[in-house]
Amino acid sequence: MRVHVDTEKCQGHNRCYALAPELFDVDDFGTAVVLNDGVVPAGLEDKAQLAVANCPEYAITITDD
Ligand code: SF4
Numbered sequence: 001m002r003v004h005v006d007t008e009k010c011q012g013h014n015r016c017y018a019l020a021p022e023l024f025d026v027d028d029f030g031t032a033v034v035l036n037d038g039v040v041p042a043g044l045e046d047k048a049q050l051a052v053a054n055c056p057e058y059a060i061t062i063t064d065d
Pocket of ligand 1: 011013015016017030032055056058060
């Protein structure tokens with residue numbers, strides 16, 4: 001599983017980082033960036049889903065690769 005952030009949509013609310021700091025960080029402009037190329041470590045799948053559900057801009061997606 002891998003998470004992706006659409007930086008065009010991201011408005012920097014940082015909810016993803018607050019909910020899942022293991023998966024996301026925030027750059028100097030306040031835009032979310034994925035850690036570890038977006039690869040979701042085992043056991044953090046629920047947090048990835050939570051971040052998707054809580055992004056107000058629908059900027060986070062998940063793929064199965
Ligand atoms: S929650 Fe969504 S809009 Fe907010 S920083 Fe994360 S990706 Fe960007």
